[in-house]
Amino acid sequence: MKQTSIEDKISTISRMKERGVFNNYIEYMVFPYYKNLVPGTKIDFAFPLTVLVGKNGSGKSSTLHALYGAPYWHSCSEFWFSTETDPIVETGGNGRNRFFYGYTENRNSGIKEVMKTRMKRGSKTKEDDPDYWETSKPIKRDGMIASKRNDPVKRDVIYIDFRAEVSAFDKIFHFSKGNLNEKKALLRSRSKYLNRLFNGEAMRFPGQPDDKVGTVIELSEDNRKIIGNILGKEYVNIKIAEHSLFKNIGTSIYVKTKTSSLYSEANAGSGEVAVIQLVKKIEDASEYSLILLDEPEVSIHPGAQEKLKMYLLDAIIRKKLQIVISTHSPILIKDMPNEAIKLYITNERGKFEVKGDINYQEAFFDLEESVDEKKVIFCEDFAAKKLIDNILIRIEKEQFFDVEYNPGGEKTLITKYLPSFTVHELFREKIFMILDGDMKTGYTFEEEKLTVVQQKDSTYLNNCVKSAYGTEVEVYVDGGAGGSRDDQKCDAYLRYLRYYNKNVYYLPDGLIPELILLESSYVEKEFSHVLKKYDSVDNFNAKKVICDISKEDYGNEDHINDVIARLAYKWSIEDGPKQIYFIKMLNEIFEK
Template structure:
């Protein structure tokens, strides 16, 4: 999947996607925060957020962006739900920027909702017009540009109901009447699927329905998504059951033929999705509203793989509204747009969101938090303050060990590395003065070295700076050397993957004392020293605590205050702690 994503990114950078909508801006549109801008850097964009947060409204605007399209097909005024345009924002409107190709400049297009009506034109209270640029909205265009000419495929999977379901589950009337109608009309549908003349009373065949058998490539893709091996798939668009609808007629390798009456709703939805996307032209705009509906998790993963593949193959631009953690997992941050309701009840869009952050917002909790162990209270506060500034506190628990680094390494570490649960979730952020700069490379070990207990034990000491015992089976025969060596290898792998150090080989007190706040607030104390070092930092802390609080008993209060002030500044040490947190976050 990473390879597909990288390929699509490179294609985008090299201009492979033509008639591409680069961004869309909402100066005033429904309940989005005025001025909301959504950048569409990656050709697949996923709109994530809770129900009613404006995702579908964004899809409707994108649907109405191209030539001869209007979002009034989905959003229009009624007496029950009138669209009121009052106040300082003016008319509902949005604009977008697109490129015809790599060599083209961005063309901006404004679309505005207004009432149309004259002697020559039919009255339309929900008419959307391509209007002149409005500079105060942030537009750079000088003249009115034509909308992008781009085919649009819109699929709302909450509304994708088969012809059978429309009658059997949603039509009015008693159950016996519905069954009677389906029985009587099914003979015409059977003729349609079999390629025979339907002879439906009162209407020519071509007006009643058409059928298409999907080719081998489409069947292969649908089979992959749904985990079934289809021999035949036929899709009929017809009005045999009174209202226009879609019916399918399929045969798998393990079953006889069946229609949508005996198929799952997810099966019908996936068949429709693949059919319509495969029939779409190159460079089309594909809009999918909750495609995960009625599709099991395994199929969702395969659907994501298909969307990446077809986007690359047909150079599509795809925008998806979704609640599915599976669809957003491992997607690049520029592909994910998180919709959040602010304190005024309007919807904000947060960009460049890691998929785990979006997943957290969907779930409102994180069940598998990562745990960071520090060796003292000061280091814990530094890490926690950085997490707050990065808005990532919900993904971590930060703890410190009162016994210091030796207790943490000699007593706790052997437990961490012998259990997969802990290895995947527990990380160490140690004081910088403990850093040894030892580099462990398992591939460089000779056969003799990796079987030598003493050598492997010495490697562990070089890495961590202390002797760490290997807890193995014993007995009259002594320790088992194979288990001892295996334990040392685990210690070294954990050292490479899960152990980090505070920057500049510094203890946390030294890092905090080097902040601009300390220099400005305590110049007489700090300036007495030529240099702040790991050796004198704790003593300086004690001096400041006595000056601020009258004694040295408020060291922890001082640490909390200085860690907070330090986190508000920009420094190389803070950036390095942020890098450490991000590295742990992504593991």
């Protein structure tokens, strides 16, 4: 069966929105006076998946908090409240924090506007609350069209802050106080009870009856397939436990894949835990729910981010959800329609403006510091990224770079990313590629030797591009790809070739990163018996050797990335010609 493309999903959702199938839908939100947003800021939610993009501290999370507080029985004071160290100062009148929004109940209803205002509540019958938000009467000077006070929208809300999604194990092992041995002892002593909980056995936990210790839910086959598709694994079983076995209330997972034995969150990546919880919450959500996701890309590799985006679009179609995301990920905004993207920028007075209806490439251009303050290196896979990351740490330049890898490999980087990377001078100054050594063509491009005829011959320049990159790269001219503007084709091909000369680097000696890892002294010492299984180790079998090491260390292949990360660190602290090559290459990029 042919998979539905992102364009098809977006088109389907747009038609659904036009037909009015999304009930209790928040159409827009206006902020007459709210935190550090420019007074009067308006955000339209024209597309049911809205992506908030901008630098840290620019108001994206504050917008999610306002959306959380919009429906009945919800308040943004759960996230934003006044303390002596961080008081919320208000002057009253125009200076009172407030926002209003317009929503449609169904396809036959008009817009209903609701104002929510922060005010102190206190009376003989109600508990004092200095951070109380309530529905207030319409304020015409704020631009409201409502003539009467309307009830807030009635809908379920799910808010997930992925920076705060920490498993029960991580809460103890990584974020609690105490020395390491004490934390290990606690986890060892309590793990037997967690095992009983997952297996449905009698707990006999000291001081508490069995039904008070925790609950376990086993995910359905459909949910396992969704999670497996996002993470690239085939799950046989997934259980989620909410419990207080590790002192505080927390979440644990217990999973089995087709290639592994059972393991808990202690041996799962944080991204795996986050995706499992995200899918469960969205699949459990009722139709027409409002889903708010704060930086869902945290700890999730780029390939999974792309699958996650497709899943969210599919969930909108199936369950008629409205989803709003705060993100720094270019992958999550790529290919989204202009009306879905909201860019948060800082004006000259330090206030935050929200720019709507922009192209995803413009949003990518402004994302975080990855383009205008840092250099960005794109490589082919996780192993190459870890080699680069560790050498950057060694030469103390990691703060000047963002290193990203594309699971689609070299072909995707060149055919899909290259046209965007070369379109603007700032991109060409800041974005570089480091490709595997076996992709190096050895082609030399000397622009100064081109004749006038060659400079204007698109067929000749296209052949030069194919010789340089080893593949054809499409160009985009007026009228779309394959148009007839020959002069624009020549300009594009020349940009590709200049980028090849200045911005494209390769791993040394025609090697792939896995083989570089295996050539370290550490591997020779610790895993010589694995290497001896092969007549020779080369580019063709290096990845299999890494798998063999993973099987030896962990009993399966599910921890290949853990093995790669360890080997990359050990390799990076050695002194040899490959390390010198990397240091020279990265310093050269840094100086450009």
